[in-house]
Structure formats: structure tokens, C-alpha cells
Amino acid sequence: MSETMKDLIGVDTVESFEDLLKIRDFCFSLIPWTAKPYDMNFREDLVSLSKRFRSKELGGWCGLNATFFQRVLWAAYGFEKSECVPFDYGVKSFTHITLIVKFKNKEYVIDPYFCRHYTYKNGIPIELKDLIYLIFNKDFEAIHETYGVGVKNVYEEYSNDFFECTPQKFFGVVKDSWLKLYGYESFMQEIFKATDPKLLMLIRKVDRS
Amino acid sequence: MKKHPLPYIEELKDLFSVGSFSDILRLNDFVYSLVPSVFPPYDRSGQEESFPELCDKLKKKEIGGWCSLNTVVLNRILEAYGIKSEFLNYGLPDQSLTHMVLLVHYSGQKVLIDPFLNKHYRNAKGELLNYTQLIMKLINREFNDIVSIYGTSRKPAKYIPDPLDRNDPNIFQHWVNYYPRVFEGKVMNKFRAAGLDEFLQVFRSGDPLFLMLFPLR
Numbered sequence: 001m002s003e004t005m006k007d008l009i010g011v012d013t014v015e016s017f018e019d020l021l022k023i024r025d026f027c028f029s030l031i032p033w034t035a036k037p038y039d040m041n042f043r044e045d046l047v048s049l050s051k052r053f054r055s056k057e058l059g060g061w062c063g064l065n066a067t068f069f070q071r072v073l074w075a076a077y078g079f080e081k082s083e084c085v086p087f088d089y090g091v092k093s094f095t096h097i098t099l100i101v102k103f104k105n106k107e108y109v110i111d112p113y114f115c116r117h118y119t120y121k122n123g124i125p126i127e128l129k130d131l132i133y134l135i136f137n138k139d140f141e142a143i144h145e146t147y148g149v150g151v152k153n154v155y156e157e158y159s160n161d162f163f164e165c166t167p168q169k170f171f172g173v174v175k176d177s178w179l180k181l182y183g184y185e186s187f188m189q190e191i192f193k194a195t196d197p198k199l200l201m202l203i204r205k206v207d208r209s
Numbered sequence: 210m211k212k213h214p215l216p217y218i219e220e221l222k223d224l225f226s227v228g229s230f231s232d233i234l235r236l237n238d239f240v241y242s243l244v245p246s247v248f249p250p251y252d253r254s255g256q257e258e259s260f261p262e263l264c265d266k267l268k269k270k271e272i273g274g275w276c277s278l279n280t281v282v283l284n285r286i287l288e289a290y291g292i293k294s295e296f297l298n299y300g301l302p303d304q305s306l307t308h309m310v311l312l313v314h315y316s317g318q319k320v321l322i323d324p325f326l327n328k329h330y331r332n333a334k335g336e337l338l339n340y341t342q343l344i345m346k347l348i349n350r351e352f353n354d355i356v357s358i359y360g361t362s363r364k365p366a367k368y369i370p371d372p373l374d375r376n377d378p379n380i381f382q383h384w385v386n387y388y389p390r391v392f393e394g395k396v397m398n399k400f401r402a403a404g405l406d407e408f409l410q411v412f413r414s415g416d417p418l419f420l421m422l423f424p425l426r
Contacts, residue, residue: 091341091345129301129423132422132423133411133412136348136412136419136422137411137412191345191348191349192348192349193349199348202344202348202422203341203344203345203348204344204422206297206312206319206340206424
């Protein structure tokens with residue numbers, strides 16, 4: 001019998017929010033970061049694609065992680081297309097893509113690229129609409145970035161090899177590049193009068209006709 | 210002789226091409242006056258009529274609709290003139306506080322045009338705001354630098370949409386023609402009844418544009 005995505009992930013059905021997070025953790029660890037992101041071919045089978053990620057033949061950035069996570073939810077777990085949609089936001093060089101997942105009639109932001117989601121202090125996930133309210137009011141203390149478990153392989157061009165990153169460390173690497181290369185802090189201060197990256201979520205990209 | 214893109218629309222007979230933003234606003238002004246506000250709103254799903262047939266029904270006030278129908282009609286007209294536009298649907302569906310507008314591609318930017326309320330947005334200096342600039346001004350609470358610019362045509366109405374009660378018997382006996390500001394005021398009253406003010410308190414400000422921070426898919 002051929003291997004399925006469920007076999008690879010180890011989650012049979014999505015019964016709880018934690019099951020969703022396990023799938024997200026799997027995607028984070030599976031997809032390496034490479035300098036040249038792969039533009040996913042929608043005709044390619046998910047299992048064979050997973051094997052190419054695992055062998056580090058292919059890799060990508062936030063767009064690939066979000067698209068792959070979305071396709072896994074559709075194809076392997078029966079989510080409707082309207083129940084897991086890309087959440088594409090930001091401006092200038094500071095853009096990001098996560099996924100808005102509808103689970104038990106509530107929408108949540110799940111970020112497979114950084115292997116995290118947003119919770120209150122007590123660990124309860126924050127619904128999207130409440131998250132937007134809190135961010136707009138700059139109530140960042142109320143929002144916890146809760147990271148999952150996993151290890152991402154990150155390509156390092158000087159050594160021509162991969163090094164392993166936890167979700168927190170990986171986010172640190174990416175944010176560091178924003179700080180050093182693109183003038184992140186002065187830009188954020190100029191437009192938001194604050195530097196928390198979650199503020200970028202308020203500038204959502206729209207592209208549908 | 211140059212072929213008119215919409216020969217069946219008498220009101221646009223002298224507009225063979227659209228080059229300037231004022232041309233686009235003229236089309237928006239036309240759509241506002243074309244689409245009546247009626248109950249129930251026309252549901253195009255399953256309909257096989259052509260666009261000229263749809264326009265004809267609207268002209269005769271046989272059908273009408275709310276923000277989505279206005280937006281679709283403007284999108285189709287702009288398309289005929291070779292102007293690209295995207296639908297932007299936003300708000301909180303659980304509270305029936307939703308709206309639909311058009312992001313029109315103009316001069317390398319996306320500019321928000323509201324065909325239902327017949328307006329667009331500029332800054333206090335009168336300069337056109339693109340979509341990102343508009344959102345940034347909201348985020349920075351620069352409300353005084355967001356100015357609604359209304360068109361001049363009037364909308365025929367037999368009903369003002371009520372987001373709370375779809376069976377509201379508040380249907381006018383006769384057609385009333387509303388200028389955009391007055392029509393918007395009526396629509397906002399209905400939104401207030403649906404909890405707009407409670408929603409806005411969370412943002413510590415009273416501007417309904419905050420609903421734009423919640424785009425819908």
C-alpha cells in the first residue's frame with residue numbers, strides 16, 4: 001500500500017486545534033529554507049513533493065509553507081477551500097503569508113513558516129477578529145506568540161550546507177535580516193509609531209477579481 | 210469611426226475611451242444612478258441574462274440591489290473600457306456589518322471606489338489616496354486626512370438595506386432619489402442598529418472605515 005500524507009504526518013483526523021498544530025509543525029520541519037524558493041507546482045503529488053523537501057532538493061519561504069499547509073488541509077484532511085485561505089499582508093520589503101484556518105466556526109491565524117500561532121496568556125488561541133482589534137490598539141502584552149516544535153533546515157551559503165533552527169531561532173534569523181538589510185525599525189516607527197511586526201497584519205494585500 | 214465599448218448605454222454615448230480618473234468617476238456616478246436600491250436585492254446566480262439585458266432591467270427599475278450589485282456593474286463597465294479592478298469585500302459577517310467596494314487599477318496604483326455610496330477618498334490636500342495609503346491613515350488615526358469625495362448623481366431607492374432584518378417592511382411606496390451623502394446617512398443608521406458603534410468602540414474611534422481592516426474572502 002502506498003504511503004499517504006496522513007502516514008507521513010501522523011495525524012489521522014483533525015479533531016482538535018492541537019491536531020492542526022501538529023500538521024503545522026510537520027510542515028515547518030519538512031520544508032527547508034533555501035536561497036531560491038520553489039514555486040509549487042499544483043499538479044505535483046503531495047507525497048512526492050514531501051520527499052523532495054525531505055531530501056532538501058526543494059525549499060522555500062513563507063509563500064511555499066502557507067501554500068503547502070493549505071494543500072495538505074484540503075487534500076488530506078478534507079478542509080473546504082474557504083476554510084483555509086492565505087493571509088497575505090505587509091508592505092514594501094516587510095511582507096509575510098500565513099494561513100487563516102476556520103476551525104469549529106472560528107477563524108485563526110496559523111503561521112507554518114515560523115511554526116507559531118497567537119494565544120492569550122492562558123494559552124487559548126486568539127480568533128482573527130480579536131487579534132486584529134488587539135494589534136490595532138497596540139495591546140501587544142495581551143498577545144502571545146506561541147511556537148510549536150520542529151526543526152527547520154536552513155541553507156547557509158558560506159558553508160554550502162544546512163543548519164538546524166528551532167521556530168524561535170528561525171524567526172530571529174529572519175527578523176535579524178529585516179533589521180540589518182531593510183531599515184525595519186525606522187520604517188515601522190515612521191508608519192506605526194511602534195515596531196512590533198504584528199502591526200504589518202493590518203495592511204492586508206487584496207488581489208481578487 | 211471608433212466603436213463604442215457600451216453602445217447600449219445612452220448615458221455614456223460620448224465616452225469612447227477612459228483615460229483620466231475623472232472619466233472613471235463619471236462611470237461610478239453613472240452606476241450609482243443606474244442601480245436602484247430595492248428589496249429584495251437581485252440575485253444574479255443562475256441568471257443567464259447578458260450584461261446589456263441586466264443594464265436594461267436596472268434602467269427600468271425592474272431589479273436593483275446593494276453594494277455587491279453596484280460593484281459588479283462598475284467592474285463590468287470598467288472592464289469594457291479596458292480598466293482592471295478587484296472586488297474588496299470586508300467587515301464582520303457575524304454582525305452583518307459587511308460592505309463591498311472596488312479597487313480600481315489606475316496609474317499603477319489600486320484606488321478604492323465605492324459605487325454603492327458613490328464616493329472615493331482623498332487626503333486633506335485633495336490628493337487621491339491609494340488603498341495602502343488609506344489603510345495606513347486609518348492605522349495612524351489620521352482621520353482628518355481622509356476625505357470622502359462624493360459623486361453628484363442620485364440613486365433611485367424603494368428600500369434602504371437593513372443588515373439586521375432582511376424582512377424589514379420599511380419599503381417606500383414611491384421611488385425616492387437620494388444624493389450620496391443622504392443615502393450614506395440612511396445606510397449608516399441601519400449599520401448602527403446592527404452594532405456598528407459597539408464595534409467602533411474597540412478602536413476608540415467612530416470611523417466606519419475601520420471595517421476595512423477585516424477583508425473577507
